[in-house]
Amino acid sequence: MKKQIVGAALVDSLERPAKLLAARRTAPPEFAGMWEFPGGKVEPGETPQQALHRELAEELGVRAELGIELECPTSAGWPLNASAAMRVWLARVTEGTPEPLEDHDLLQWVELDGAGILALDWIPADLPIVHALVAFAAK
Structure with missing residues (x-):
């Protein structure tokens, strides 16, 4: 069974998101300096x-309202590697x-218009989720 990871697409609005709060990693070395979903x-x-909810409190010091879960390509979530998958909720x-605790x-707020968010150096496994979020916001 794959290790279950959860992530938050922290947005400015659950109904009509226009901005996302991206988080830049400090570790492990292969991902340090790259952006991800907390x-x-x-x-x-x-x-x-x-x-x-626990992770958002530990990593960012916030409480959040969860919205919809982004549609995943598999029942386990978005594949991160051979042993882990991530489910992502709007929050x-x-x-x-x-x-950044x-x-x-x-941490950086970025526009969900495609250009601003895609200019960041995302962790490769998170990039398909970014594309799905941009498509969702464009609806």
């Missing part, structure tokens, strides 16, 4: 949504100001 592993006894900050050194 999130992490689902721990035993947690639902994916509980894990995502909107409801409490706190996002800060853990695993990140920079």
